[in-house]
Amino acid sequence: MQIALKWMPFSMLNIAINSHQNWPRVSPRIIELMRRGAEIGLELATSPLFLDALEGVNFKGNSTDDLHDDPVIQAKHRRAIRASVLHWLNAIIEAPDQAVAPYSVDEAVDSTADMYQSQAAQMLQKNSHSIQNIAWQYWMKIVFQLTKEPLELQQLLELSSISIRSFSEDSLQLGMERLEQIEASRKRSGIEEQIDLVTRIIDGQDIDITRTSHSLNYSIKQPHHSAIVWSEEIDTEISALETVAAVFQKACQQTESLKIIVSPSVIWVWASAEFSVNERLLETVLKQHENVRISFGSGSSGLDGFRRAHLDAQAAQRVLGRLKSNIQLVSYERVRLMAFLSKDAKSIQHYSEHVLGELAQAPATVRQSLHAFLECGCNATEAAKKLHTHRNTLLRRLAKAEEMLPRPLAENRIQVAVALEALYWIL
Incomplete structure (x- = not known):
């Protein structure tokens, strides 16, 4: 019993x-x-x-x-x-x-x-x-x-x-x-109508850009930065979140932005991505609001960019949630690798194309040469031996790969290595 x-x-x-x-x-x-x-x-x-x-x-x-x-x-x-x-x-x-x-x-x-x-x-x-x-x-x-x-x-x-x-x-x-x-x-x-409109964009629905821009008083046609400002503490005032949201607008060097108070503990923000986000400015104000946190991402122009920027900010926020991290400020670029590691093959492809740029579509021999070079600790001689290739041939391929990368290899070795490893298994 x-x-x-x-x-x-x-x-x-x-x-x-x-x-x-x-x-x-x-x-x-x-x-x-x-x-x-x-x-x-x-x-x-x-x-x-x-x-x-x-x-x-x-x-x-x-x-x-x-x-x-x-x-x-x-x-x-x-x-x-x-x-x-x-x-x-x-x-x-x-x-x-x-x-x-x-x-x-x-x-x-x-x-x-x-x-x-x-x-x-x-x-x-x-x-x-x-x-x-x-x-x-x-x-x-x-x-x-x-x-x-x-x-x-x-x-x-x-x-x-x-x-x-x-x-x-x-x-x-x-x-x-x-x-x-x-x-x-x-x-x-009237909050429900505004949230519903933004949610439809995020869900990928095809809506009229001009009418939506007018309803939100925000241009959808421009490239976008998007942020999620939040607090997990019950006693945090909404005014603190609004302060950080306003500073995000300044950090984007913009005089206007779209701010939506989703709840007393969450604000969504969009601003033009004409300039890079000034993270130092955000770090300064966050020191004054220890219970407030912010994640952000960036996207291209139009509905897709509006949506992509928010989803990237959301992905960065959820990485912190999964890791139980106490970090206050995070961009999707900083945690792109961590976000990608828990996703499916389509996401791996998206990550690799972002990190590798044109190299993602380059001939396999070029990608394999750089992959082997990184695996061998950036030792060209050892990599050539591993590929059974003449060293000069390898160096020419490495130079071509370097030209295709969006960022210099010396500044981004770890992410390039992971992206190449991913493509090795899915292509």
């Missing part, structure tokens, strides 16, 4: 779990076991392994670049998960045989609405169920530490399942009500 119940998914337990049904009457012994289990759970709830398990099933999108890599979502839902679990456990300690009042963390619901938009309700429900099932697995481990008596286990599991399910369903309902409030507020303020 113990083994069968221990690993049974919460959703498949054949126990009455209607949150509106009468609660079972249990003995003082079962009430005390519930209270004791909640006390054990309080210690477990502060464990990084427990929170990692909950986060591991939480907020994964359908794309290969999952939204759970976003450091803002990570921080908000880490806080929300901890708060919800502690709320339930503390309520059980106080009144083990009573329904736990629903609990919803607004900032977690808000970020779901910001990132998933039209699918927010479905994602909120999906993730609520996922967290519930993981929490139930941990609770069962606690239950089987408390008693081995079959009848006590049956009653304890019945009370636990009703309590957890009713708390989860009622809390989810609070979240759904919050989503409705957010949608109504956006319609009144």
Whole structure:
């Protein structure tokens, strides 16, 4: 009996779990076991392994670049998960045989609405169920530490399942009500229309450039820098993010930019890429705002450049999320290699073409010569031996390869070597 119940998914337990049904009457012994289990759970709830398990099933999108890599979502839902679990456990300690009042963390619901938009309700429900099932697995481990008596286990599991399910369903309902409030507020303020328009561009939809530029009061036809300004700390004021967003505009040497406040903790920015981004200026202001972070990327002109610049900024942000990095300022160029290493063959091709320029389409013998030269520690004699080629022939090919590279080899050896290695396997 113990083994069968221990690993049974919460959703498949054949126990009455209607949150509106009468609660079972249990003995003082079962009430005390519930209270004791909640006390054990309080210690477990502060464990990084427990929170990692909950986060591991939480907020994964359908794309290969999952939204759970976003450091803002990570921080908000880490806080929300901890708060919800502690709320339930503390309520059980106080009144083990009573329904736990629903609990919803607004900032977690808000970020779901910001990132998933039209699918927010479905994602909120999906993730609520996922967290519930993981929490139930941990609770069962606690239950089987408390008693081995079959009848006590049956009653304890019945009370636990009703309590957890009713708390989860009622809390989810609070979240759904919050989503409705957010949608109504956006319609009144006009923010929803602006975010929707930008999202359509990012999603690759073909829209009218002139009309869009007019609606956003920003020229889509120009080349673009794009930044994501964010904070993972709950007490960071939106004014701090707006300050950094304004400095990004100055760092691009522009008097105008497009700024969209996606949420109280995230701002998207676009500015003309006529000039390079002055990172030193950004570093100076970030020292005054330790909780604010910024990632940026650059793109060509038009809709594709607008989209590419934002996606590169987003990719850089998510690299920091995956690596749990505390770095405040990052450009996609700085982490392009790290972003590419976790992606598919198409992304590898894109990375290699960016780093190698014309060399990516050069004859295989030219690429292979440079590849061997780098593998041999930039020793031309050894590389010639490895390729069974005369040294002078190798030197001519190396000179040709150097001419094709967008940047001098001496300044970019590591990335060129990785790009050539990638092409070796995919071409």
